[in-house]
Amino acid sequence: MNNVSLIGRLTADPELRNTQSGISFVRFCIAVDRSYSKQGEEKQTDFINVVAWRQSAEFICKYFSKGQRIALTGRIQTGSYTDKDGNKRSTFDIIAENVEFCEAKKSSSKPDIYSDGEYEDVPSDEDLPF
Numbered sequence: 001m002n003n004v005s006l007i008g009r010l011t012a013d014p015e016l017r018n019t020q021s022g023i024s025f026v027r028f029c030i031a032v033d034r035s036y037s038k039q040g041e042e043k044q045t046d047f048i049n050v051v052a053w054r055q056s057a058e059f060i061c062k063y064f065s066k067g068q069r070i071a072l073t074g075r076i077q078t079g080s081y082t083d084k085d086g087n088k089r090s091t092f093d094i095i096a097e098n099v100e101f102c103e104a105k106k107s108s109s110k111p112d113i114y115s116d117g118e119y120e121d122v123p124s125d126e127d128l129p130f
Contacts, residue, residue, distance in 0.1 A: 008032035016061040052096040069102035
């Protein structure tokens with residue numbers, strides 16, 4: 001079984017990219033605080049590389065920004081390649097499969113999904129039928 005659940009803060013604004021075949025993806029890093037620390041020491045933080053594909057990538061790039069908390073579930077994927085100097089390198093990424101918000105929305109330059117005029121407030125002084 002290969003399941004990962006993480007909550008952390010984005011270390012930079014995510015930037016949507018596309019493969020040569022046109023599939024959208026985003027690579028980003030999240031800072032995840034460890035749940036324990038030695039007495040008298042500061043909490044340690046792990047910086048974890050994440051990749052999201054297609055709609056998940058587009059969602060992240062549209063609604064998340066640097067410093068914002070993000071919750072995700074996914075899987076670990078490892079790989080290897082040879083760099084330009086001929087050295088064999090290993091990769092270790094989290095492939096995000098589900099992504100969720102972790103905190104209330106702050107004012108930002110990201111668009112408000114409810115500001116398109118399709119929703120209206122229900123008057124609170126009227127009696128409800130139930």
